[in-house]
Amino acid sequence: MNNFSAPAHPQSTRTTPASTDAGMTFSDILADHTAPTGGTLQHRQNTTSLAINDFTTVAIPWIFVNYQLPLMATKEILWERTDGDITVTLAATPYKDNNGVTQQHLPSGRIAREILIYLTTTALATQSPVIKISDTWRGLLSDVGIETSKDNLQAVQKQLRALLKMTIHISHQGTLPDGTNVSTSQSYLVGSSEKLFFNRDGLLDDKHQSVIRLSQEFYERIAATPSPVHGAMLVLRDSWRKIIKENPHQVLAGDVFWWLAGRMSRVRRETRIPWSSPKGQFGSAAAKTTKFRSQFRAALAVAAREYFSPLGEDFDYSIYVSEYGVGTRGGNSGILLSPISAEHRKIMAWSRRQGAKTAPTATHVHEQKPTPPQAPSAPEIVPIPxxxxxxxxxxxxxxxxxxxxxxxxxxxxxxxxxxxxxxxxxxxxxxxxxxxxxxxxxxxxxxxxxxxxxxxxxxxxxxxxxxxxxxxxxxxxxxxxxxxxxxxxxxxxxxxxxxxxxxxxxxxxxxxxxxxxxxxxxxxxxxxxxxxxxxxxxxxxxxxxx
Incomplete structure (x- = not known):
């Protein structure tokens, strides 16, 4: 279990029983962040475009595990999310589409997340901020892992350009270990440039090589030592894909799966997370807190079932993921995470999860060692309507x-x-x-x-x-x-x-x-x-x- 992912919030490792995790603080980042991410990412030569379906393990930036992109299209061009004393603001930057029309919007929805995973995984696998795109539009969608259609192509182009032109602003105020108060901020673009060749009908032109270049700042941050706003979490591609395939109308469930994977790997004592914490991180189209709780509970149920799936289809995940303060007034309620037993940790180890994909009948427990890269299987295309x-x-x-x-x-x-x-x-x-x-x-x-x-x-x-x-x-x-x-x-x-x-x-x-x-x-x-x-x-x- 230790290898499944890195922590989303090192604060959850506090040694006081039933600690209250109201959010990450800057002091905690500097003082307590030691766990590495889990699994391995197969390194590839950057000679041609890569397909996401060739990877058993994929990467998602920690900043987007902890501070989510919009779930749906929004008219807002500034998107602010807060957890503890860290605030992340996403800003939409204007860009020209392939018809020369100025557009300005934030990336959103499942397609934006598919593209984000593709760009992050490819950049880290090739160890380069320069990403080569397939020389055909059908190849582009297949590489990203999206069903081929003209409408999906338009959606991919729209979300890709919005993601590359998005500015990330991080600010935090806190206290250093020596007691010094500090206030910092930093801003950077996701992409620094792109050369996308289109023919007269707006499709990728197969006579030229289209190239995307991530900004050096963004690339260095996703390749850095993990923290709530740096590095990338590695997860099994099939686990996240299973959730979005079985729950096509619930994008939040995929985000909550990432969030849960990051949290559970560091829980050593009962950890209480007040409802204000996920509300600040995830936000919601629901204005009322009660409606957000209902949406989050449904998404958490889906995420927890998949996360604890190695323990069996009938396993009661509420042993480790439940609520506290149900029915109380005054806001003293939230999500309660409990430490996973040593026996269950072994069953849920990274190598066990990988082995289950190729040997579902195995019953013995493997040591927690990364398995060798598997041969690519037939591409699995997830329909994005x-x-x-x-x-x-x-x-x-x-x-x-x-x-x-x-x-x-x-x-x-x-x-x-x-x-x-x-x-x-x-x-x-x-x-x-x-x-x-x-x-x-x-x-x-x-x-x-x-x-x-x-x-x-x-x-x-x-x-x-x-x-x-x-x-x-x-x-x-x-x-x-x-x-x-x-x-x-x-x-x-x-x-x-x-x-x-x-x-x-x-x-x-x-x-x-x-x-x-x-x-x-x-x-x-x-x-x-x-x-x-x-x-x-x-x-x-x-x-x-x-």
Whole structure:
């Protein structure tokens, strides 16, 4: 167990029983931080791009274990998190996207975390702040570990640029061991430069080598001796991936898993963590403390089950992770962490967790020694749902925080709502914010009562809205499988517009578009003449007989 991770908070090693851990102090950082991180990271030559799925162990900066990124898209450009006497402020820096439009937003959601893990792991594995990116966009998404799609590509580009342009500001006031009061602050960018070559359709250009350079300050800090704001925690990739695969709509559970892994490795006495501590670290879209506690409890249950999984599926983790002061008033309540027994520590050792991936039937206990690097297995791609540049997971979280139930709402319904909102405007600067605001203001978009859906198999015409715009029938795209709610499938349109699309795929997309336009042309009030001219010309440009 000692090797599983480094501490998130050395203060939790105080020798007084039932110590209260209200947060890390600067004095504690200087006086008591000795535990190394666990596991090993395989070093690689920096000759080409690396794939995250080739690594058994991945790295996450300690600063983002202890001071979390936004869980969902936010309009805020300053994001402040506090734990003890350390305050971390994340600031969004403006950047130009591949269309030359100025953007300014903070990285957020699961995709931002996937990219952060990829950049940190690659930089530490190659021992260089310079990171080479795959020469194709499909390769880029595969290397990061994200399902390949045009929408996911847009989301990756957006989160990647925001992450690289983010400024980290750290400030703390405390007392040195000799009693001297000290106040310090430091600021640095995550990335210092990037050379991203895009073709005319905004895709990575495979004729050039795209390169990202982390700032020297950020690189030196993630490679430094671990502290709450320095170094990187090493975790088994499959443990975190299992959580985000099984809980796709709960990004917080993955963050809490990191937090729990960092805490438990240093618990030697009962440690009480008041609710104000995780609230300050994680924050929440929930304004009320009671709602945050409910969200955190659910995430902690998921994280604890995975963390203690080597002890068996039916193991009661509340022996080590529970609450104190339940039902009391005055704020004297929080999370109670108890030291893990020596026997359980051996079973939960780093090597045991790795061995379980390849030898699940083994029952004997291994010594706590890192295993040799394993041969890369077939890439495991985790689907990250996105549609038309809108992260569906973030959208669900934002709607839930606004009080709109989304548990029974399918992804297809959300995609239809997204298309409905985006079709109402001709210019969109922030699709995520626009769609979220529109659905919150018009919840009927989730039920279909605002814009009734007419099934394709039974439609005799297009239903009319009070605005005079017809509601088009919804039908699945035979090429991409997603529901088409507009005139044509968005992905088919992108493929036909791309000069890199091969003729076979272009022909399939054109047939799908042609069938869709033919169906719509039979409906009253639907004009498809412009689309016929546009997409038949694009098909002809690919050598497809229109």
């Amino acid at each position: 996105a549609h038309a540049g809108v992260d569906i997971t973030e959208l669900r979280a934002a709607l839930a925080a606004a009080g709109l139930p989304t548990g029974t709402v399918s992804d297809g319904t959300l995609r239809a709502a997204i298309d409905t909102v985006l079709n109402r405007t001709s210019s969109v600067s922030n699709a995520q914010a626009l769609v979220t605001t529109a659905i919150v203001c018009e919840p009927a978009l989730l039920t279909g009562t605002a814009t009734p859906v007419v099934p394709a198999a039974h439609s005799q015409g297009a239903a009319s809205l009070s605005s005079g715009r017809p509601v088009l029938p919804v039908a699945p795209c035979p090429v991409h499988g997603q529901d088409v709610t507009g005139l044509v499938c968005r992905d088919c349109a992108i493929e036909l517009k791309s000069a890199d699309t091969d003729s076979t795929l272009a022909e399939s997309c054109w047939r799908a578009v042609r069938a869709r336009l033919t169906e719509l042309s039979r409906l009253d009030g639907v004009d498809t003449s412009g689309e016929w001219v546009r997409y038949s010309s694009l098909a002809a440009a690919h050598g497809v007989d229109a």
